[in-house]
Amino acid sequence: MQILVERFCVRHNGKQYQAGDIIPDVDAAEAKKLVAASHGELRLLQPAAETPREETVQDDPDSIADDIGLQLPPVEPVRVAKRGTRK
Numbered sequence: 001m002q003i004l005v006e007r008f009c010v011r012h013n014g015k016q017y018q019a020g021d022i023i024p025d026v027d028a029a030e031a032k033k034l035v036a037a038s039h040g041e042l043r044l045l046q047p048a049a050e051t052p053r054e055e056t057v058q059d060d061p062d063s064i065a066d067d068i069g070l071q072l073p074p075v076e077p078v079r080v081a082k083r084g085t086r087k
Helices: 028-036 061-068 077-081
Strands: 002-005 010-012 015-017 042-045
Touching: 002 028, 028 042
Parallel strands: none
Antiparallel strands: 002 042, 010 015
């Protein structure tokens, strides 16, 4: 089971957890005792239903844009550099 640290700091098994951190791999009985004795500092997280996920390979954004036909317009560096707000 996992425990969410709601506020303050908690030290568990030699490691310190800050507010918002999750304490992983805690025995169910121990987790219930810790949450009951925490006075609202800890909250028990329900285990997420594990579903098999396929690995998604992220392509290069440039190659995706080329496949769709999107391209950036040509830019003249000299004209762009002169468009400052300097006075």
